[in-house]
Amino acid sequence: MNPAPLLETRALTLRAAGRCLVDAIDWRVQAGERWCVIGRNGAGKSLVLRALAGLGVPARSGQVLWRGRPQQDCPVGVAATLRSLMPQQSQDRFALTVERTLALSEVAAPLAAAGVFELMDALDIAALAARRIDQLSGGERQRVALAQCTVQGAALMLLDEPVSFQDPAHQQIVGRWLAKAAPAGQRAWIASAHDPSWIARVATHVLALFGDGGWQAGPADEILTAAVLERTYGCAWRSVDGAWIPA
Amino acid sequence: MTDTRRMPASVAAPTRPRDPAVLRLALVALATVLVAALALGLGAGGWDWQLIVTLRAPRVAAAAGVGSLLALAGLALQVLLRNPLADPYVLGHSTGASVGALAALLLGVQLWIGAAAGASAAGLGLLWLARPALAAADDASPRLILLGAMLASLFGAIATLMLALVPDQRLRGAIFWMMGDLSGAEASGWNLAGAGLFAAWLWLRGRSVDRLMLGADAAWLLGEPVRRLRLELLVLTSLAVGLAVATSGAIGFVGLVVAQGWRLAGVLRTRELALLSVLSGAGLLMGADLLARIVVAPMELPVGAVMALIGAPCFIWFLARSVK
Numbered sequence: 001m002n003p004a005p006l007l008e009t010r011a012l013t014l015r016a017a018g019r020c021l022v023d024a025i026d027w028r029v030q031a032g033e034r035w036c037v038i039g040r041n042g043a044g045k046s047l048v049l050r051a052l053a054g055l056g057v058p059a060r061s062g063q064v065l066w067r068g069r070p071q072q073d074c075p076v077g078v079a080a081t082l083r084s085l086m087p088q089q090s091q092d093r094f095a096l097t098v099e100r101t102l103a104l105s106e107v108a109a110p111l112a113a114a115g116v117f118e119l120m121d122a123l124d125i126a127a128l129a130a131r132r133i134d135q136l137s138g139g140e141r142q143r144v145a146l147a148q149c150t151v152q153g154a155a156l157m158l159l160d161e162p163v164s165f166q167d168p169a170h171q172q173i174v175g176r177w178l179a180k181a182a183p184a185g186q187r188a189w190i191a192s193a194h195d196p197s198w199i200a201r202v203a204t205h206v207l208a209l210f211g212d213g214g215w216q217a218g219p220a221d222e223i224l225t226a227a228v229l230e231r232t233y234g235c236a237w238r239s240v241d242g243a244w245i246p247a
Numbered sequence: 248m249t250d251t252r253r254m255p256a257s258v259a260a261p262t263r264p265r266d267p268a269v270l271r272l273a274l275v276a277l278a279t280v281l282v283a284a285l286a287l288g289l290g291a292g293g294w295d296w297q298l299i300v301t302l303r304a305p306r307v308a309a310a311a312g313v314g315s316l317l318a319l320a321g322l323a324l325q326v327l328l329r330n331p332l333a334d335p336y337v338l339g340h341s342t343g344a345s346v347g348a349l350a351a352l353l354l355g356v357q358l359w360i361g362a363a364a365g366a367s368a369a370g371l372g373l374l375w376l377a378r379p380a381l382a383a384a385d386d387a388s389p390r391l392i393l394l395g396a397m398l399a400s401l402f403g404a405i406a407t408l409m410l411a412l413v414p415d416q417r418l419r420g421a422i423f424w425m426m427g428d429l430s431g432a433e434a435s436g437w438n439l440a441g442a443g444l445f446a447a448w449l450w451l452r453g454r455s456v457d458r459l460m461l462g463a464d465a466a467w468l469l470g471e472p473v474r475r476l477r478l479e480l481l482v483l484t485s486l487a488v489g490l491a492v493a494t495s496g497a498i499g500f501v502g503l504v505v506a507q508g509w510r511l512a513g514v515l516r517t518r519e520l521a522l523l524s525v526l527s528g529a530g531l532l533m534g535a536d537l538l539a540r541i542v543v544a545p546m547e548l549p550v551g552a553v554m555a556l557i558g559a560p561c562f563i564w565f566l567a568r569s570v571k
Contacts, residue, residue, distance in 0.1 A: 055464060055467075055468075077470040080470030090462070091329075092461075093330065094329075094510070095515070096461070097515065100457075100515055100516075101461065104454070104458050104469070105469060107469055107470055
């Protein structure tokens with residue numbers, strides 16, 4: 001028998017500013033799956049991730065279940081072991097070091113020091129361990145946030161634009177790491193992202209939000225097609241040697 | 248591709264220097280004891296055992312208690328408002344407590360109850376007014392400080408108006424709270440006990456308070472009961488400020504100088520900050536009160552003015568650092 005999916009939504013509907021952004025989505029995410037959420041600016045990608053994480057959103061209806069447990073029935077301490085969220089922007093006010101920030105972010109099954117170092121090395125932030133988080137560059141801070149989200153140890157990782165500030169080389173580094181970050185039967189992640197070529201390399205599944213409440217979810221090769229991309233972004237797309245280019 | 252691995256993990260494994268926390272704590276404790284000894288021994292009358300026990304000891308104990316309370320209140324307020332420059336005096340908690348104390352004086356209620364109620368009202372008012380600023384993604388520090396400064400002057404104006412209503416025979420006592428002065432302070436076990444309890448709470452909740460520094464959402468996602476934590480912080484801060492103001496009036500900048508000073512010196516853990524705040528808050532105010540007593544002896548300065556002379560330049564320096 002299949003264990004309960006890491007994430008399940010039942011008729012989840014999200015509204016903001018009087019518009020319905022996501023209409024009655026029924027969605028299942030199993031361990032081992034790597035999902036990307038695509039959509040135009042303001043289509044509701046961050047809103048979906050916030051709602052999945054259990055944070056407040058302007059208006060919602062329907063249900064979200066983590067490992068079969070309704071979100072609202074999970075005490076905050078239990079929720080922290082089931083899902084983690086990497087926000088689009090961290091709000092740093094205090095001069096914590098990277099090392100200390102990561103130590104504070106550990107919840108379920110803390111990694112050994114070697115494990116943390118291995119993770120930091122893979123995300124190219126090992127050299128930043130003693131630096132202050134409020135003095136990092138945007139891209140560095142973003143990779144630290146990804147590491148924070150990972151060391152929390154939850155099986156479901158929700159990542160709000162994990163590569164938006166990354167240079168091309170670090171997009172590759174983060175992408176390679178993400179491609180291995182959801183071992184079958186253990187973990188899954190859901191990330192919002194913009195570049196279909198990058199998504200095609202990294203994700204197994206894609207959820208496309210059309211901005212009017214409409215959505216389509218499925219395996220990456222079914223969603224990353226000229227037709228769906230055009231409906232998502234409102235412009236034509238063509239594929240050249242496996243890379244998607246807006247026409 | 249492994250070009251990002253600059254060296255093998257075994258070589259680059261993090262080697263951390265020994266944490267100097269214990270040594271630092273011992274040195275600060277030593278310095279505090281030294282300041283206490285100086286404060287007990289120096290002053291008009293010199294080394295007179297009777298004088299020390301009956302006159303100076305209660306005053307030094309009051310200074311130590313109030314200093315610890317204010318330093319802890321500053322530390323807690325900084326986390327609560329996510330602003331390293333917060334201080335109960337700068338943000339109106341102390342002036343709110345003064346208004347409460349004056350109201351208590353007018354109504355004939357216990358002073359510390361009025362002061363604590365006033366500090367709570369000021370704290371709730373600030374939290375409510377600052378809600379958009381606390382949620383904003385931009386750096387809300389200047390806005391929050393201006394908001395607090397306006398609250399402080401509003402309460403200051405109310406206090407001045409109330410002073411006009413206080414009967415003449417009670418006026419001296421009322422002015423005493425306005426200025427921030429320890430000359431009439433009586434030793435109260437409540438201050439030291441309160442500081443001890445506050446520090447103990449911060450020690451117990453150390454990791455949660457540390458996580459709160461990452462942001463309210465971030466702490467909640469990590470499983471912290473954020474709403475309860477912030478409520479506890481607000482209540483404890485208000486009680487601490489209320490106790491302190493009831494003893495000595497509104498003395499400013501202790502919380503700012505102590506907690507933010509240690510943060511800038513590289514102390515990041517709430518647990519360590521709490522212990523250091525108790526010790527150096529006590530030391531700082533005992534020292535400031537000693538200065539207030541001996542600089543223009545035989546006359547005395549209000550310790551609130553001495554602290555402002557120390558604290559305001561520190562605040563300006565911190566602010567200049569945070570803006571650049």
